[in-house]
Amino acid sequence: MTDNPILAVADKARALRAQGVDVITLAAGEPQAATSAVVVQAAVDAARDPATHHYATAQGDPALRERVATAVAGDTRLSWTPDDVQVTLGAKHALFLAVQALVGAGEEVLVAAPGWPGHAEAVTAAGGIAVPVATDRTFRLSAEALETRRSPRTRAVILSSPGNPTGAVHPEARLRQIADWARRHDVWVISDDIYRAFDYTGTYRSILRAAPSLRGRAVVVGGVSKEHAMTGWRVGWLAAPPQVIASARLHVSRTITHVPTVNQRAALAALDDTATPVRAASDYRRRRALLVRALNGIDGIDCPLPDGGMFAFPDVGALLRDRGWTSGADLAAWLLDTARLAVVPGEAFRAPGRIRVCFAVDDSTLITAVERLRAVLAPRGAGRPHTT
Known part of the structure; x- marks a missing residue:
């Protein structure tokens, strides 16, 4: 077995942030949001209940x-x-x-x-x-x-x-x-x-x-x-x-x-x-569209609109060829070094030539991430989400 390649990317981004580097992480498969106050309070109440101490x-x-x-x-x-x-x-x-x-x-x-x-x-x-x-x-x-x-x-x-x-x-x-x-x-x-x-x-x-x-x-x-x-x-x-x-x-x-x-x-x-998942799904649907549109607006990237989940999974093969990179790992490393943006290379999923980008973050974070992508990868226009 090997260490989790997804968490390895997130750990590297976390280490850079600890050094004061402004890194945006769209790598780990987790919501950026905090656990709801209702759940946290339930845990606090449980911790005070002696029945949970055994x-x-x-x-x-x-x-x-x-x-x-x-x-x-x-x-x-x-x-x-x-x-x-x-x-x-x-x-x-x-x-x-x-x-x-x-x-x-x-x-x-x-x-x-x-x-x-x-x-x-x-x-x-x-x-x-x-x-x-x-x-x-x-x-x-x-x-x-x-x-x-x-x-x-x-x-x-x-x-x-x-x-x-x-x-x-x-x-x-x-x-x-x-x-x-x-x-x-x-x-x-x-x-x-x-x-x-x-x-x-x-x-x-x-x-x-x-x-x-x-x-x-x-x-x-x-x-x-x-x-x-x-x-x-x-x-x-x-x-x-x-x-x-x-x-x-x-x-x-x-x-x-x-x-x-x-x-x-x-x-x-x-x-x-029951309300929290419904709100999250509504937010993710909107952010999904924003991210996919931005990715499809960059030369060399073809991103299908995902049916569900919290990730975009674009094909970046043409971009790799244009830039002389050999793998999604090359692109991911370059984005982390150049744009201070963490994504997961497709090789982690048996999908060379792709990257995984998480959109389960707040609007401000996602918009900033999109701006960084556009700044380092020449846009080709507004782009529109592709459907599968």
Whole structure:
């Protein structure tokens, strides 16, 4: 395994800021906004409650698990109980626990390419082998592509919709096809739904809503990090069949004991705060348009309008050729040195010739970032968002 290449970029930008350099970070996959006051107050109240000062259940606070079960039921239109939920140290931990429960040493898990490197790293950490599967021109997986990479050792596929870094939302028909393929070949589906609140097309569906018969071979992963600006609180979950929950609970019990109780109380308050994700999605939709328009106004950059998520994922191949650079990493390093702007090179996502740019920042920060881009990369005009 390697260190997270995305956080490496963010860490370098953070180090420069510590030296007094005015760096704008559009690299890390997290909202710039602070956690809501309601959630913070819930954590303060929890810290004052002596009941949170002692050991708790490994599976997670029953009230939080009940609330998660209700949320997952709303997405899937299926019945879930608190017993179907395991609380984890963020969604990355949930992904690891899911793979660890399902995949033996040397067995394979299919992951999207381009795709978030954390999916492959969770597989590797759990002892499995991550097998990249090429997405189509709209960055979506298909049953046909999955079949080309399936082997007798294939145990699971990790699906993310909206995706990171691409923002691709899989339409319901495509999800049904993937579910049918998974059932035919006895393959588990691990659905990473961490960006579910940020769908700008109105087409997001949980795969279990599209294909409820997959319920016995599917794991749903979620958390409060993105929707509620709580990346540092580290609270996520998985909802799954009993054998996966039993494995995850045992692993938590033997390692971290349980997720900190104060953080779980904060997550419970977040899930009751339905307004924050709606406001964030509205803001991100506007900022998405602003950023994509600016990127498409620069010679050598072609940026599709993402369906969801919080990232633009432009093709910068022509710009690289024009400037004599060999990779997105060259461009990212140059932008950090020249424009004091941090972005993530596409190589981190198995997508050479692209960069990932986060628009989950406030308007002022994004406008300043756009001005810096225009100052160092000659504009070609106003530009218009491209659609996929």
